[in-house]
Amino acid sequence: MRPGFDEMHDGAGAVREHYGGYDRWLQEQPPQTMQRRREEAEVIFRRVGITFAVYGGKDDPGRNGGTERLIPFDLIPRVIPAHEWRELERGLRQRVTALNRFLHDVYHGQEILKAGVVPAEQVLGNAQYRPEMQGIDVAGSVYSHIAGIDIVRAANADGSGSYYVLEDNLRVPSGVSYMLENRKMMMRLFPELFSRHRVAPVAHYPDLLLETLRSVAPASVSDPSVVVLTPGMHNSAYFEHAFLAQQMGIELVEGQDLFVRDDFVYMRTTQGPKRVDVVYRRIDDDFLDPLAFRADSTLGCAGLLAAYRAGNVTLANAIGTGVADDKSIYPFVPKMIEFYLGERPILHNVPTWVCRDADDLEHVLANLGELVVKEVHGAGGYGMLVGPAATAAEIEAFRAALKADPKRYIAQPTLALSTCPTFVESGIAPRHIDLRPFVLSGKTVQMVPGALTRVALQEGSLVVNSSQGGGTKDTWVLED
Amino acid sequence: MLSRTADHLFWMARYMERAENTARMLDVNYQMSLLPQSEQAAERGWRGLLGINEISGDFAKRHTRLTAQSVIDYMVDDASNGSSIRSCLMAARENARAVRGTLTTEVWETQNQTWLEFQRMVGDGAFQNSPGESFEWVKFRSHLSRGVTVGTMLQDEAFHFLRIGSFLERADNTARLLDVKFHSVEHDAFAGAPGSRNGSQSQSQSQGQGQGQGEGEGEGEGDNPHPAGKDIEFDFYHWSAVLRSVSAFEVYRKVYRNVIRPERVAELLILRPDMPRSLAACMHELVANLKRVANEQSKETLRLAGRLDADLQYGRIDEILATGLHAYLTQFLERVNALGAGISRDFLVPMDS
Numbered sequence: 001m002r003p004g005f006d007e008m009h010d011g012a013g014a015v016r017e018h019y020g021g022y023d024r025w026l027q028e029q030p031p032q033t034m035q036r037r038r039e040e041a042e043v044i045f046r047r048v049g050i051t052f053a054v055y056g057g058k059d060d061p062g063r064n065g066g067t068e069r070l071i072p073f074d075l076i077p078r079v080i081p082a083h084e085w086r087e088l089e090r091g092l093r094q095r096v097t098a099l100n101r102f103l104h105d106v107y108h109g110q111e112i113l114k115a116g117v118v119p120a121e122q123v124l125g126n127a128q129y130r131p132e133m134q135g136i137d138v139a140g141s142v143y144s145h146i147a148g149i150d151i152v153r154a155a156n157a158d159g160s161g162s163y164y165v166l167e168d169n170l171r172v173p174s175g176v177s178y179m180l181e182n183r184k185m186m187m188r189l190f191p192e193l194f195s196r197h198r199v200a201p202v203a204h205y206p207d208l209l210l211e212t213l214r215s216v217a218p219a220s221v222s223d224p225s226v227v228v229l230t231p232g233m234h235n236s237a238y239f240e241h242a243f244l245a246q247q248m249g250i251e252l253v254e255g256q257d258l259f260v261r262d263d264f265v266y267m268r269t270t271q272g273p274k275r276v277d278v279v280y281r282r283i284d285d286d287f288l289d290p291l292a293f294r295a296d297s298t299l300g301c302a303g304l305l306a307a308y309r310a311g312n313v314t315l316a317n318a319i320g321t322g323v324a325d326d327k328s329i330y331p332f333v334p335k336m337i338e339f340y341l342g343e344r345p346i347l348h349n350v351p352t353w354v355c356r357d358a359d360d361l362e363h364v365l366a367n368l369g370e371l372v373v374k375e376v377h378g379a380g381g382y383g384m385l386v387g388p389a390a391t392a393a394e395i396e397a398f399r400a401a402l403k404a405d406p407k408r409y410i411a412q413p414t415l416a417l418s419t420c421p422t423f424v425e426s427g428i429a430p431r432h433i434d435l436r437p438f439v440l441s442g443k444t445v446q447m448v449p450g451a452l453t454r455v456a457l458q459e460g461s462l463v464v465n466s467s468q469g470g471g472t473k474d475t476w477v478l479e480d
Numbered sequence: 481m482l483s484r485t486a487d488h489l490f491w492m493a494r495y496m497e498r499a500e501n502t503a504r505m506l507d508v509n510y511q512m513s514l515l516p517q518s519e520q521a522a523e524r525g526w527r528g529l530l531g532i533n534e535i536s537g538d539f540a541k542r543h544t545r546l547t548a549q550s551v552i553d554y555m556v557d558d559a560s561n562g563s564s565i566r567s568c569l570m571a572a573r574e575n576a577r578a579v580r581g582t583l584t585t586e587v588w589e590t591q592n593q594t595w596l597e598f599q600r601m602v603g604d605g606a607f608q609n610s611p612g613e614s615f616e617w618v619k620f621r622s623h624l625s626r627g628v629t630v631g632t633m634l635q636d637e638a639f640h641f642l643r644i645g646s647f648l649e650r651a652d653n654t655a656r657l658l659d660v661k662f663h664s665v666e667h668d669a670f671a672g673a674p675g676s677r678n679g680s681q682s683q684s685q686s687q688g689q690g691q692g693q694g695e696g697e698g699e700g701e702g703d704n705p706h707p708a709g710k711d712i713e714f715d716f717y718h719w720s721a722v723l724r725s726v727s728a729f730e731v732y733r734k735v736y737r738n739v740i741r742p743e744r745v746a747e748l749l750i751l752r753p754d755m756p757r758s759l760a761a762c763m764h765e766l767v768a769n770l771k772r773v774a775n776e777q778s779k780e781t782l783r784l785a786g787r788l789d790a791d792l793q794y795g796r797i798d799e800i801l802a803t804g805l806h807a808y809l810t811q812f813l814e815r816v817n818a819l820g821a822g823i824s825r826d827f828l829v830p831m832d833s
């Protein structure tokens with residue numbers, strides 16, 4: 001077992017420099033105060049209605065009007081020193097730029113396939129590849145306007161830690177509202193902490209987002225009308241959809257509010273139809289347009305794809321971005337960076353075995369007990385095997401599944417994800433965390449200095465997803 | 481603004497207003513039950529309350545005995561009863577949640593907090609242990625909801641649709657209350673064709689309702705001749721309760737400086753433009769807000785609303801009583817329903833592409 005890496009304490013148990021101020025403050029706080037603050041935070045989150053819906057949840061639906069839960073919020077922030085963030089930000093900008101170039105290339109000249117850097121059949125045969133997008137020019141050649149890149153820090157043998165990109169989310173990444181609300185909550189509960197630290201602000205994210213969305217409107221439009229498209233209030237991320245629309249001061253629409261006439265998109269308003277130029281859609285490709293994709297979808301708008309192909313509306317993110325964040329494409333991202341930008345990748349990938357490859361499969365089958373095996377198309381922490389934590393029966397079940405359909409899986413070493421002190425039943429204890437910064441691509445690539453930190457509240461657990469009992473923390477990027 | 485958004489706002493305001501009216505009605509009945517009265521009188525009070533809502537039939541299906549407790553349970557926390565406080569507060573909150581981005585943070589949090597708090601109170605048995613206080617709480621949450629709306633919302637379309645919802649609902653509720661209360665005294669002068677009320681106003685999406693039966697406390701007067709030779713004490717308690725249920729008891733005194741007489745109660749609640757829950761005041765506000773959101777197809781709805789407003793503005797209570805109060809109110813409720821349907825058609829139901 002490799003040593004762990006804790007964000008706050010070094011191997012000898014001493015507090016790391018960038019946590020010094022927080023640690024001193026925490027020592028001054030009587031335990032009852034922190035307990036009271038935790039309760040206060042929960043009351044505020046409920047009153048504000050910062051909740052998420054759980055799929056298949058079953059706590060007395062009739063009486064509570066659905067299953068709304070709070071995502072547990074932990075009071076101890078995750079702190080990132082300025083120099084680490086600078087490096088992360090450079091790496092993220094580089095990576096997302098290359099991914100957008102890749103998407104443009106795939107849907108146009110396919111140079112990277114011709115050059116043999118990425119196997120053509122893995123792209124063109126991918127379920128996430130959308131032939132409808134072939135040859136379509138999108139505004140600014142940007143495909144993934146909002147990207148959420150999942151990053152983890154893992155311990156090295158010498159006790160230091162390194163950041164790795166675990167996953168690129170280029171379709172409809174969510175969680176940014178928690179980044180903003182967690183900060184608001186911390187400032188409300190502990191204003192004195194912020195006068196003692198130089199914490200980079202993140203509250204301007206909605207401004208950057210709106211600027212990004214406006215900058216990719218169809219070229220002929222001077223004052224674009226931008227909307228957020230939500231599946232509706234029963235979606236798990238509805239709070240975030242409503243929150244972002246409100247913060248940007250734009251309409252939150254559902255599919256039923258939109259219609260297409262002569263390849264232009266309109267929304268139904270109390271004053272008649274009104275043109276829509278940019279749709280920040282929080283609906284998956286499959287549900288966008290019943291005429292083009294799933295015919296049974298009631299969430300989208302008939303004719304949207306035709307309007308999009310005619311260049312009369314911008315969709316953010318574009319259709320077909322999944323071909324670049326698929327787990328089977330992930331191993332090739334460092335090569336994309338070199339291919340398109342001629343640069344060395346700043347951020348590392350986690351070493352990955354692609355099970356469609358016979359040699360890799362052999363290695364995976366021989367080492368199942370130590371690896372994490374993921375479904376190529378899985379998301380949300382579902383459909384994965386964490387070898388060291390699995391029972392023999394679970395491992396055998398995965399072995400059979402792997403053999404039956406190897407191309408559905410990839411495998412990675414079980415990383416010793418870094419930990420951060422967290423309030424739990426028994427007091428304060430280390431829990432595993434990850435990091436999701438958000439990268440905005442329009443005319444330029446922009447970020448706020450911050451991210452969503454998710455924490456696995458179960459002892460030893462590596463699964464941070466909110467759908468599986470994960471919580472969140474405020475994330476501080478310190479200024480020099 | 482999106483038609484769907486306007487629809488949610490309209491219904492959010494209506495349901496909050498309706499919750500308040502249910503609470504008012506329950507409160508008045510509860511207060512009356514604290515006075516010495518016969519069992520039949522008490523039962524008549526609770527029965528009248530169900531009559532206003534036109535849900536006596538549904539109640540009878542679920543409860544074998546009509547008691548204060550069974551009616552309160554049914555009207556407070558029964559999710560199957562669309563007029564219950566639970567149903568109204570939940571519907572108001574769900575509508576608010578659907579458009580929370582359009583509301584100010586304060587408006588949304590008020591609505592959300594009301595719903596969370598209501599569930600807690602029900603869990604603690606508050607409506608059984610201290611009904612008066614709990615009904616008062618509902619009323620004040622509605623006051624707060626209205627106040628925070630007026631105090632924080634930009635006065636744009638969203639605001640106007642909220643106001644339209646409130647006043648339409650209130651007009652409907654006041655008219656229903658009057659109809660039932662005047663009918664229950666079976667007074668020749670008011671009933672028109674006696675016993676002709678068949679209580680089946682149809683409403684498109686909603687179940688409207690009104691306020692309470694019963695009496696309240698208060699000092700008697702009683703040096704006055706009064707019609708039909710009824711017992712003056714009964715009259716006083718009956719009509720003062722009607723007034724209290726719409727917070728108009730003190731207003732009545734101030735306006736008339738006289739003993740409580742049914743025709744003045746009717747005048748106050750129908751025609752007084754400065755009485756906030758009167759039909760005239762509701763229609764006046766409704767028209768003003770409707771004008772602000774007018775679009776190309778709303779001319780006819782606006783015309784109907786304006787005409788109803790003018791009728792109330794220039795109407796006289798002796799004329800109304802001469803036609804028969806019941807007939808008048810029945811017609812009023814029909815016109816209000818037609819307005820609700822018109823508003824839905826012109827603004828709320830998505831326009832055709």
